[in-house]
Every structure is written in C-alpha cells, then in structure tokens.
Amino acid sequence: MPTNELRTRVLLAAADDPGKCAVRDVLDHLAGKWSTLVLLYLDDGPRRFGALRRGVPRISKRMLTQTLRELERDGFITRHAFPTKLPSVEYRLSPLGESFLVPLRALIVWVEKQHGQIRRARTRYDARAD
Amino acid sequence: MPTNELRTRVLLAAADDPGKCAVRDVLDHLAGKWSTLVLLYLDDGPRRFGALRRGVPRISKRMLTQTLRELERDGFITRHAFPTKLPSVEYRLSPLGESFLVPLRALIVWVEKQHGQIRRARTRYDARAD
DNA sequence: CAGGATCCAGAAAGATACTG
DNA sequence: CAGTATCTTTCTGGATCCTG
Numbered sequence: 001m002p003t004n005e006l007r008t009r010v011l012l013a014a015a016d017d018p019g020k021c022a023v024r025d026v027l028d029h030l031a032g033k034w035s036t037l038v039l040l041y042l043d044d045g046p047r048r049f050g051a052l053r054r055g056v057p058r059i060s061k062r063m064l065t066q067t068l069r070e071l072e073r074d075g076f077i078t079r080h081a082f083p084t085k086l087p088s089v090e091y092r093l094s095p096l097g098e099s100f101l102v103p104l105r106a107l108i109v110w111v112e113k114q115h116g117q118i119r120r121a122r123t124r125y126d127a128r129a130d
Numbered sequence: 131m132p133t134n135e136l137r138t139r140v141l142l143a144a145a146d147d148p149g150k151c152a153v154r155d156v157l158d159h160l161a162g163k164w165s166t167l168v169l170l171y172l173d174d175g176p177r178r179f180g181a182l183r184r185g186v187p188r189i190s191k192r193m194l195t196q197t198l199r200e201l202e203r204d205g206f207i208t209r210h211a212f213p214t215k216l217p218s219v220e221y222r223l224s225p226l227g228e229s230f231l232v233p234l235r236a237l238i239v240w241v242e243k244q245h246g247q248i249r250r251a252r253t254r255y256d257a258r259a260d
Numbered sequence: 261c262a263g264g265a266t267c268c269a270g271a272a273a274g275a276t277a278c279t280g
Numbered sequence: 281c282a283g284t285a286t287c288t289t290t291c292t293g294g295a296t297c298c299t300g
Binding site for chain 1 (some may be wrong): 152153154155156157158160161162163166167202203204205226229230232233234236237238239240241242244245247248250251252255256
C-alpha cells in the first residue's frame with residue numbers, strides 16, 4: 001500500500017467535492033468539540049440523555065442533542081426511546097462506532113504520550129516570537 | 131491498559147481546563163480544515179509555500195499561512211527560510227510530525243474503508259426523517 | 261425527561277489589497 | 281515569493297424559553 005496513492009486519493013477527493021472526501025467528511029464531525037468525548041463515554045455502555053449531560057462536563061443540552069443526532073445519522077450510535085410516562089432515551093454504540101474507537105484510541109494514546117513534547121515545542125516557539 | 135482509565139483521564143482533563151486536555155488540544159487543531167491535508171502532503175517530502183498552495187486545493191494564502199504557523203508552533207513541521215533574492219521558504223515534517231502520521235493514517239484507512247457504510251447510514255437516516 | 265425553537269455574540273474563514 | 285493587514289461574511293455555540 002503505497003503512501004502516495006493514499007495521499008493522492010485523499011487530495012483529489014478534497015479537490016472535487018468536500019462531501020465526497022472521506023477524510024474531511026469524518027474528520028469534520030470528529031472535530032466537533034464533543035463527538036469524541038461522547039463516543040468515548042458511550043464505550044462504557046449505553047447511557048441516557050441525562051447521564052450523558054452529567055458525564056460529559058460542560059456540554060449544553062443543545063450541543064449534546066446536536067452531537068447525538070450527527071453520530072446517529074452517521075451510524076456510530078443508535079437511539080432507543082422508551083415510551084414511559086416521562087420519556088427515557090438510551091444511546092449506545094453501534095458496531096460501526098465501536099470499531100471506530102479502535103483507531104481513535106490509538107490516536108489518543110499517541111497524543112497523550114507526546115503531549116508533553118508538543119507543549120514544550122509551543123513554549124519554545126512562543127518564547128522565540130516574544 | 132484499562133479502557134476506563136483512559137476515558138476517565140480524558141474526561142477529567144476536559145472538565146478541568148480545555149487547555150490541559152490532551153485530546154481536545156490536539157484534536158482541535160487536527161480538526162481545522164487544512165492541517166491534516168498539509169501534513170499528508172508534506173509526507174511526500176519538503177515543499178515550498180507556493181507548492182503547498184498548488185498542492186492543497188482551494189486553500190487560501192491566509193489559511194495556509196495560519197495552518198503552517200500552528201503546525202510549526204506545535205512542532206509538527208519545521209520552517210527553513212532561504213535568504214535568496216526573492217524569498218524562498220521550505221516546510222518539512224519533523225520527527226514528531228512523521229510519527230503523528232502513523233496513527234493518523236490508521237484512522238484514514240479506517241475511514242476510507244467504512245465510508246460507504248457511513249454514507250448509507252446517512253441516506254437511510256435522511257430518508258426516515260423525510 | 262428529552263428535547264425543539266429562537267436570538268445573538270464571538271470565532272472562523274473568504275476576498276482583497278498591500279509589502280519586504 | 282511569501283507573506284501581512286483589513287474588511288466582510290459565514291458559522292458556531294451559549295443562553296433562554298417552550299413542549300409532549
């Protein structure tokens with residue numbers, strides 16, 4: 001699997017149409033402040049809306065709803081509404097979502113490992129720039 | 131390496147201070163429209179500013195400059211200015227940047243593989259929602 | 261409880277013009 | 281060539297109020 005080939009496909013896809021570039025397509029919504037945190041949180045098991053609000057710090061109702069909709073739309077999570085007296089809705093990872101967590105977690109591990117180095121690079125850069 | 135532990139650290143870090151959450155910290159700037167594309171493009175070797183502009187479709191001078199600065203600041207790339215008559219500046223991946231491409235590329239491979247499934251999930255969702 | 265609807269301030273990003 | 285500066289537009293997300 002030649003690197004160039006991968007890169008070329010990526011860039012050409014981006015050039016043609018943002019909607020057809022797989023990388024941008026998924027990275028964009030992974031980029032949202034919250035998607036990643038919600039996915040990681042759901043990795044511990046199904047959770048209800050309220051539990052997610054409490055579990056993901058500082059997220060607003062609006063953003064949580066929006067994030068959940070996007071993740072559901074893309075097939076990363078599923079939504080189960082129980083028609084109880086007061087509505088109760090449960091979200092859980094789909095197989096697709098679970099499989100996504102594998103490369104995502106690898107990236108996170110890298111980040112955690114290198115974070116110190118990145119922070120030092122920043123300090124150095126900022127010091128040089130006054 | 132227990133999953134829970136990783137998740138917990140992530141969430142607590144996010145709760146405390148956005149600037150200290152490693153995941154958000156790096157994901158945020160990976161999320162920018164262009165960082166990923168620039169990094170992948172530079173994986174083929176050092177490139178000059180103009181070459182990057184032509185190579186990364188539709189990027190504006192402003193955004194390219196900004197992206198390069200951030201990547202340089204975080205230590206992912208290095209910048210070499212040659213004091214020729216007309217300025218010439220070359221950018222190249224640092225070892226840190228190269229090592230970052232490993233997990234990043236794994237994520238991209240996943241995305242490319244599953245993109246069809248994601249798109250189908252979207253179509254299905256949109257069809258149901260009318 | 262789990263949202264939907266609306267308003268609005270601030271950040272992000274495109275277009276354009278200028279410079280060492 | 282490789283940027284910087286400025287203006288303008290678009291987008292994002294928080295706050296608030298409402299509902300089945």
